[in-house]
Amino acid sequence: MTTSADMTGTPGERAEQPPDADDAPVRGLWRQGVEVFCEDRLALVGVAIFLLLAGVCFLGPLFYHTDQVHTDLAAVFLSPGAPGHPLGTDGVGYDQLGRLMLGGQTSIIVGLAAGVLATAVGTVWGAVAGFVGGWVDAAMMRVVDAMMAIPSLFLFMLMATIVTPTVPMLILIIGAFAWLGPARLVRGEALTLRAREYIQAMRSMGGTGGRAVRRHIVPNAIGTVIVNATFQVADAILYVAYLSFLGLGVPPPAANWGGMLADGLADTYSGHWWLLYPPGIAIILIVLACNFIGGGLRDAFEVRLRRR
Amino acid sequence: MVRYLTMRLGQALIVVVLVTVITFVILHVLPGGAARATLGKDATLDQLAAFNHDMGYDQSLVRQYFLYVGRLLHGDLGYSYQLNQSVTEAIGQRLPKTMLLSLLSTLLAVVVAIPLGVIQAVRRNRWPDYTITSLSLLAYATPIFFLGLMMIILFSQVWPILPAEAPQGFTLGEVLSDPAGLILPTITLAIVTIAVYSRYVRSSMIDNLNENYVRTARSKGMPEWRVVLVHTLRNGLFPVITLLGMYLPALFSGALVVESLFNFPGMGRLFWQSALKRDFPILLGVTLIISVATVLGTLVADLLYAAVDPRVRLRGRAS
Numbered sequence: 001m002t003t004s005a006d007m008t009g010t011p012g013e014r015a016e017q018p019p020d021a022d023d024a025p026v027r028g029l030w031r032q033g034v035e036v037f038c039e040d041r042l043a044l045v046g047v048a049i050f051l052l053l054a055g056v057c058f059l060g061p062l063f064y065h066t067d068q069v070h071t072d073l074a075a076v077f078l079s080p081g082a083p084g085h086p087l088g089t090d091g092v093g094y095d096q097l098g099r100l101m102l103g104g105q106t107s108i109i110v111g112l113a114a115g116v117l118a119t120a121v122g123t124v125w126g127a128v129a130g131f132v133g134g135w136v137d138a139a140m141m142r143v144v145d146a147m148m149a150i151p152s153l154f155l156f157m158l159m160a161t162i163v164t165p166t167v168p169m170l171i172l173i174i175g176a177f178a179w180l181g182p183a184r185l186v187r188g189e190a191l192t193l194r195a196r197e198y199i200q201a202m203r204s205m206g207g208t209g210g211r212a213v214r215r216h217i218v219p220n221a222i223g224t225v226i227v228n229a230t231f232q233v234a235d236a237i238l239y240v241a242y243l244s245f246l247g248l249g250v251p252p253p254a255a256n257w258g259g260m261l262a263d264g265l266a267d268t269y270s271g272h273w274w275l276l277y278p279p280g281i282a283i284i285l286i287v288l289a290c291n292f293i294g295g296g297l298r299d300a301f302e303v304r305l306r307r308r
Numbered sequence: 309m310v311r312y313l314t315m316r317l318g319q320a321l322i323v324v325v326l327v328t329v330i331t332f333v334i335l336h337v338l339p340g341g342a343a344r345a346t347l348g349k350d351a352t353l354d355q356l357a358a359f360n361h362d363m364g365y366d367q368s369l370v371r372q373y374f375l376y377v378g379r380l381l382h383g384d385l386g387y388s389y390q391l392n393q394s395v396t397e398a399i400g401q402r403l404p405k406t407m408l409l410s411l412l413s414t415l416l417a418v419v420v421a422i423p424l425g426v427i428q429a430v431r432r433n434r435w436p437d438y439t440i441t442s443l444s445l446l447a448y449a450t451p452i453f454f455l456g457l458m459m460i461i462l463f464s465q466v467w468p469i470l471p472a473e474a475p476q477g478f479t480l481g482e483v484l485s486d487p488a489g490l491i492l493p494t495i496t497l498a499i500v501t502i503a504v505y506s507r508y509v510r511s512s513m514i515d516n517l518n519e520n521y522v523r524t525a526r527s528k529g530m531p532e533w534r535v536v537l538v539h540t541l542r543n544g545l546f547p548v549i550t551l552l553g554m555y556l557p558a559l560f561s562g563a564l565v566v567e568s569l570f571n572f573p574g575m576g577r578l579f580w581q582s583a584l585k586r587d588f589p590i591l592l593g594v595t596l597i598i599s600v601a602t603v604l605g606t607l608v609a610d611l612l613y614a615a616v617d618p619r620v621r622l623r624g625r626a627s
Contacts, residue, residue, distance in 0.1 A: 142319070146326030149599045149606075153561035157583045158591055162338060234449070241451045242565055247584055258451065265457055280454045287449035 033223075036300040043296020049289035053282065057104030066098025068253060077267075080274045088274045090263070099255055100278055106256035107286070110170050110240050115233035117175030122182025123225050127217045129183070130190025131209060141187065148180050153242055160248035167250060170243070174236050182228050189221035223301035230294035234287045241283055257283045312614055320607045327599045331592050332376050336369075338588055345588035347389060385596065386589035388582075395593035399575060403597065404480045406567070406574035410559055412494045414552065417501035422545065424502070425509025429544075430536055432514060444503035452562055456496040456569045463492060474572035483573075493570040497562050501555065508551050513544040546617045553609025556602045 037043055071092040080088040080096075088096050129140035147155075159173045190213075193199065199216050218225075241258025243249050249259040257279040264276035338345040342365060343356040351359075360366050364375040379386075385395035428437045447455070464472040474493050475486035483490070516522065517540055525535045560576070567576035575594055582590040 142322050142326060145319070145323045146330060146599075148557060149323055149327055149602045150330065150595060151557040151560040151564070151598055151602065153564050154579060154595050154598055157564075157579070158334060158595060161583050161586055161588075161591065162334075238451055242453070242561075245451070245453045245565065246568060246580055261451065261454060265453070268457060268461065276457075280451070283451055283454070284446070284449045288445060291445055291449065 033300040037296050040296040040299060042292045043299075046289040046292025046296065049285055050293065053104060053286055053289070054108055057101045057108060060101045061098065064098060064101070066095040068094055068098055068102050068255070077270075077272055088272075090260075090275055094255075096274055096278065099260065100257070100282060103255035103257045103260050103279065104282060104286075106167060106250060106254060107237050107240060107258065107283070110167060110174070110256070111233045111237035111286075111290075113171040114174035114178060114236035114239075115229050117171060118178035118232050118236070119182050119225055119229040120179075121175065122179035122184075123186050123218060123221070125179065126183040126186030126188075127190050127213045127221065130187035131194050131213050131217055133191075133194070137187070141184075144180050144183050147177065152177055153239070156239060156243055157246060157248055160243055165243065165248055165250060167254065170240060170250065174239050178232055178235065178239075182225060182232065185224055185228055186217075186221050189224055190217045193217050193220050223297075226301065227294055227298040230290050230297060234290035234294070237283065237287055237290075257286075309614065313611065316607060316610055316614075320603050323603050324600055327596065327603070328377055328380065329373070331596050332373055334595075335376075335588075335592055342588075345586070346386065380596070385593035388587055388589045390582075390585055390587045391590070395589050398578065398590060399593055399597055401478070402573060402575045402578050403601075405483055405572070406560075406563055406576060407601075408480060408483065409490070409493060409497065409567070409572060409574060410563055412490065413497035413501060414559065416494060416498040417505050418548075418552075420498070421502045421505030422509055422548070424506040426513055426536065426541065426544075428506065428510040429513030429517060432510075437510075440506060444507055447499050447503040450500075452496065452500055452565045453569045455499060456492070456566060459492050459496050472570070474567075474570040476571070476573060478573070493566050493572050496570075497559070497566045500562060501559065504555060504558075505548065505551065509544065509548060512547045513540060516540045516544045519543075546613060549609055549613045549616070553606035556605045560598050560602065 071094070072089075073092065076089060076092060080086060085095050086097055090096055090099065125140065125144075129137045155177050156173055159177075160170075163169050163173070165173070193216065194212070199212055202212060202216065237258075240249065240256055241261060244256060244259035245262040245265075247262075249262070250256055260279035261276065261283065264272070264279060267275045335342050335345075342363070343359040344351065347355060347359055357366075364372055367375070383396050385399065387394050388398060391398055424440050428440050431437050460472045463470045470491050471489045472492065473489060475483045475489040477483040477486065513536075517536075519540075522535060522540055525539050526532075530539075563574065564576035564579060566572065567574045568580045571577065575598065579591065579594045579598075581587075582594070
């Protein structure tokens with residue numbers, strides 16, 4: 001298990017010096033980026049998978065009504081194709097297809113919200129540390145080092161034993177500890193950016209540090225940040241799955257794909273494959289989709305990589 | 309080198325101190341406080357007060373922190389009343405086994421990932437590269453327990469050649485005496501690691517293959533295999549040493565899941581079972597030890613890197 005940052009934080013990409021792209025008009029860069037993104041078939045496939053899964057999970061229940069609150073012990077472990085249950089039912093009689101939609105909602109909401117939260121916190125932390133520099137930077141980064149030294153899953157489980165892991169709590173827990181990666185990334189960007197002439201010019205005209213961070217550092221690092229955010233979403237979805245597998249996921253009747261998959265494990269030996277593979281494949285698909293989108297965005301918006 | 313060493317050691321020390329601050333804070337936000345968390349829900353108020361007094365929890369926070377660190381330095385991580393065992397002893401019995409599992413799968417991952425990464429770099433943007441990249445992405449996107457389960461279904465049900473459960477020995481020797489049981493957990497933990505490592509080797513090799521010294525070697529008429537395997541590989545593998553350190557937290561998180569799935573009697577499973585029982589002395593003890601292990605591992609990796617690559621230590625800046 002890993003963090004996606006590891007998958008992308010390759011030495012070459014870091015080593016390369018950013019070419020001067022300041023002359024190009026901003027809108028041009030964005031349009032160019034969108035064009036590059038649209039030519040990336042894998043990225044488009046990622047967007048399609050993500051939209052499809054999200055669409056089915058959030059809009060599906062409007063057309064496909066199931067009872068996901070009351071158990072029905074008369075209809076447990078029905079095979080797929082049973083009347084009214086195209087994907088069968090689980091051990092307490094919940095319709096599996098309806099449950100997949102419900103579980104997908106949780107997984108996607110937690111993934112997106114935790115990813116956004118982690119990215120926002122990390123961006124501010126990293127931008128301030130990198131821009132201020134000196135002992136403030138050293139202190140802030142040692143805090144990041146210390147938290148990074150604690151393997152995240154151990155930290156998440158520890159928190160999940162202290163508070164009840166409801167959906168908002170899961171978002172808070174994951175978001176509160178997943179910001180370390182973005183913080184390091186943005187700090188690196190800020191370190192290179194603050195030496196640039198236009199920031200020095202702004203400061204010599206009396207601009208404050210806060211203005212430099214808000215108006216220059218964060219907007220310039222935004223490409224890196226957005227790319228990282230997509231990987232954060234993928235990670236958060238996996239973390240929820242791990243927490244559920246370890247028995248500390250959202251309590252029923254709520255559901256998420258990770259929890260369904262973990263429950264499905266118990267049914268492996270009874271041959272109830274429809275409880276195991278659909279949530280497993282759903283998780284793989286959505287994590288892959290996030291990675292495809294992230295890869296496409298990286299090619300499109302991290303200008304320094306465009307040459308490669 | 310001495311300067312780099314001192315600086316890096318100092319940093320590691322600060323990080324360890326900060327980790328103790330974090331565990332100390334968590335100890336104090338526990339529901340009902342540390343006393344309730346240690347003694348359980350049936351403890352009377354008198355018992356709680358006595359415990360708080362014994363541990364110094366009725367004193368000022370700063371003083372408590374120093375008492376806490378003092379106990380840690382004496383190897384006292386607390387006492388688990390649920391296991392009726394000191395936390396140090398409980399962890400001491402399981403830590404070597406977790407280290408064994410982590411070491412084995414890291415070794416396997418390195419041995420497999422380096423050739424894969426080299427092949428990808430040499431055949432860049434051709435089918436071997438695409439195939440390996442796709443498989444890496446797939447491995448990365450699969451929850452590790454699902455992957456482990458697939459392995460169990462494949463290799464101990466459909467084609468029953470390997471046991472589905474990890475060795476249950478109490479000591480390291482007993483675990484090692486059942487090597488067949490170690491295979492599936494090791495491979496499962498290694499697969500995701502391979503995905504990450506090979507990707508890293510790939511891009512590091514690609515960077516180095518574009519360097520001038522490679523062009524020089526080629527223009528001298530050196531055979532391509534020698535350029536790749538002798539000249540480029542040496543330089544391309546240096547960054548992988550740091551990756552070994554950087555990847556440790558993820559490796560331990562993975563071990564937590566793998567140990568729980570395969571019922572491997574290591575520190576991860578201890579942590580998992582303690583989490584379900586809300587056995588906080590153990591939880592905090594494991595968290596602390598696993599973090600110190602991470603810091604030490606990262607430190608060793610960084611120092612190794614500096615030892616083999618003078619560019620790092622001469623630049624004189626870490627992180």
